[in-house]
Amino acid sequence: DIQMTQSPSSLSASVGDGITITCRASQSITRYLNWYQQKPGKVPKLLIYATSSLQSGVPSRFSGSGSGTDFTLTISSLQPEDFATYYCQQSYSTPLTFGGGTKVEIK
Amino acid sequence: QIQLVQSGAEVKKPGASVKVSCKASGYTFTSYGISWVRQAPGQGLEWMGWINGYNGHTDYAPKLQGRLTMTTDTSTTTAYMELRSLRSDDTAVYYCARWSDCSSTTCYDYWGQGTLVTVSS
Numbered sequence: 001d002i003q004m005t006q007s008p009s010s011l012s013a014s015v016g017d018g019i020t021i022t023c024r025a026s027q028s029i030t031r032y033l034n035w036y037q038q039k040p041g042k043v044p045k046l047l048i049y050a051t052s053s054l055q056s057g058v059p060s061r062f063s064g065s066g067s068g069t070d071f072t073l074t075i076s077s078l079q080p081e082d083f084a085t086y087y088c089q090q091s092y093s094t095p096l097t098f099g100g101g102t103k104v105e106i107k
Numbered sequence: 108q109i110q111l112v113q114s115g116a117e118v119k120k121p122g123a124s125v126k127v128s129c130k131a132s133g134y135t136f137t138s139y140g141i142s143w144v145r146q147a148p149g150q151g152l153e154w155m156g157w158i159n160g161y162n163g164h165t166d167y168a169p170k171l172q173g174r175l176t177m178t179t180d181t182s183t184t185t186a187y188m189e190l191r192s193l194r195s196d197d198t199a200v201y202y203c204a205r206w207s208d209c210s211s212t213t214c215y216d217y218w219g220q221g222t223l224v225t226v227s228s
Contacts, residue, residue: 046215
């Protein structure tokens with residue numbers, strides 16, 4: 001199985017800050033990396049697929065980059081609705097594993 | 108609009124089985140797969156497997172192989188997930204999600220609302 005490691009596991013930031021979340025795969029997954037956002041008690045929501053493609057309706061302050069084993073999710077200017085947990089997921093091979101999550105909290 | 112509507116919460120005893128349904132609407136069911144993902148209380152997301160909506164082909168996570176069965180009923184556009192020999196660590200919210208082709212990769216663009224399965228004696 002491909003292991004996905006996210007860092008940090010949590011972070012505190014203020015509205016308007018820019019943040020970056022990192023996801024590392026245990027082997028190359030080329031660009032087969034997706035990002036999901038989950039708010040407490042809610043269903044996960046697809047943000048970015050194939051490393052950098054923004055899902056329809058997702059604000060442009062979200063962006064993704066990377067290739068091979070190292071990937072990042074960047075939020076350019078945090079908004080109140082962005083405080084949530086973010087998960088990366090590799091779609092290179094089954095089992096399609098998720099990272100452990102990064103909880104973004106309000107400072 | 109595209110919807111995945113899951114069956115209600117379940118409480119089961121250790122050793123029992125549970126079967127959760129996921130009714131799809133708003134798209135051609137046989138053109139997509141359905142995946143199941145679970146989330147234990149306060150924990151992250153765990154991929155359980157997927158089923159091809161066209162031919163019923165399945166692919167399960169190795170740790171659940173032998174206890175897990177995914178099926179579909181194309182006449183009712185419903186997917187099912189059955190987990191047997193339940194243990195306390197199977198307590199989780201179980202989600203179905205549409206397995207979609209996103210720029211030549213797989214992504215989950217629509218999700219069910221989740222079904223809480225509690226395993227307790």
